[in-house]
Amino acid sequence: MDRREILALYEWAPGNCFRCARTDTPTTHLDELDPPAGGHYEARVCEECVLELEDERRRYAERVGSEYKPGRLGPGEA
Structure with a gap:
């Protein structure tokens, strides 16, 4: 699966990246x-950070011998 296909698995809106601090992206x-x-915050991540996190998930799945399925970043996802 290429980067465009992985990014297409997510819904996108303008915002600030919690991980790398990019703004208006x-x-x-x-x-x-x-x-x-106190307070309540929504953690959002940019396209580059999604690709990095997906790559980390893929490498982890390879190490432990499990199946990697992209598009599952977020709470309750594996």
Whole structure:
């Protein structure tokens, strides 16, 4: 699967990347954060960070001998 196909598995909206701090860039929802100090934040990640995280998931699946399925970043996903 190429990068365009992986990115197409996610919904995109303008935002700021929680992981690399890029601003005003296409981002996708990763998780919700409720820090002990209060507040509620939506963690979003940009296209480059999604590709890096997907690559990490793929390498991990190869190491442990499990099946890798892209498009599953976020809460409750493996």
